[in-house]
């Protein structure tokens with residue numbers, strides 16, 4: 301039998317006291333079928349595009365990227381946040397160590413002056429592309445940093461040259477960035493309007509910077525395609541995974557820890573957190589009823605968090621679903637050397653690979669959590685090559701969308717993030733967003749305010 305590119309072991313969700321019952325699959329079967337039909341219907345009507353992304357032909361993109369690489373650029377700064385950067389970062393980190401990038405990639409995500417300065421010190425703007433990614437074209441963090449970086453380029457290289465070095469990835473028609481790109485004649489790539497930001501890792505949003513960096517984006521899509529190759533059959537299988545998490549949520553397991561056992565898998569967990577949290581954390585269901593639903597995603601890293609979080613996961617409230625993510629192979633290896641000086645109790649480590657030790661730690665931790673009646677599951681990527689990474693991404697996009705159908709919520713909007721943005725714009729002087737400022741003006745009452753050192 302061929303080794304699978306990706307595998308999922310859910311036994312630990314069933315084998316614990318408050319876990320899933322043995323008739324789980326049968327009892328959720330009808331709901332899963334209905335969820336799949338609904339998702340397929342929304343896909344075939346053109347409302348949702350992410351399931352179709354593996355069908356793209358990337359020939360043109362590859363030729364374009366090779367042409368750009370041949371121009372001799374050394375670096376790209378990807379300016380974007382949330383769904384406009386997390387997917388790119390996840391793939392770069394996961395596949396990175398096996399790759400010698402054609403163009404080095406830096407990110408301008410958070411509004412941290414020190415990070416921005418550090419990025420500027422690492423690059424030579426004369427040989428750097430500015431890849432700005434924002435689907436809406438209005439995101440405050442992205443547009444402010446674009447303006448700073450573009451201004452620095454204009455001052456150093458002149459406007460004509462700076463305009464040649466900007467690549468804008470945004471909605472094909474709408475938004476401030478699209479308008480700006482038209483005005484300045486920047487090169488553009490379109491984000492399909494029917495693919496939401498957090499579902500956009502297999503669109504130009506990530507494929508453009510990844511192709512520029514020389515990554516095998518075609519293999520990424522091939523891996524994603526394998527997950528949904530059998531259409532309904534595959535989707536029903538994925539819907540049962542969504543249902544497992546929802547059923548556990550309904551039993552009181554309202555948090556979901558994704559614990560990655562390899563540093564380079566950490567970016568995938570960051571990507572997953574946005575996908576899961578923004579898609580499923582909703583106040584109302586589709587009929588408008590107040591439900592305040594959501595399963596809180598938590599990032600953990602093995603083995604480091606065994607020395608930090610695991611005590612809580614073992615003995616604290618039994619309200620967490622724990623997903624382990626590991627890779628079966630690494631592009632490089634280290635062995636603990638043999639030595640007569642090795643202390644007695646550690647001799648069994650001699651000759652062991654550190655990957656072998658890490659795997660044993662993951663197994664040990666999962667087994668211990670199971671003994672403590674905590675529900676666990678394991679995702680294993682055969683390697684962190686493009687197909688397995690693409691497969692992981694597509695699996696979780698489908699599981700998340702299907703979970704939205706099962707919960708009867710809209711997994712593709714994010715109304716809860718708007719108010720904070722409006723207030724921030726108001727604070728910064730936006731002429732139309734001053735309505736909440738009075739509430740902020742009042743000083744906190746002394747009984748709820750502390751300062752150190754005390755007067």
Ligand SMILES: O=P(O)(O)OC[C@H]1O[C@](O)(CO)[C@@H](O)[C@@H]1O
Pocket residue numbers: 381382383384433434435436437438439442497498578714717
């Ligand atoms: O691509 P944009 O429009 O800049 O949005 C960035 C992110 O901001 C959000 O709209 C809100 O956090 C996300 O859904 C999105 O991925």
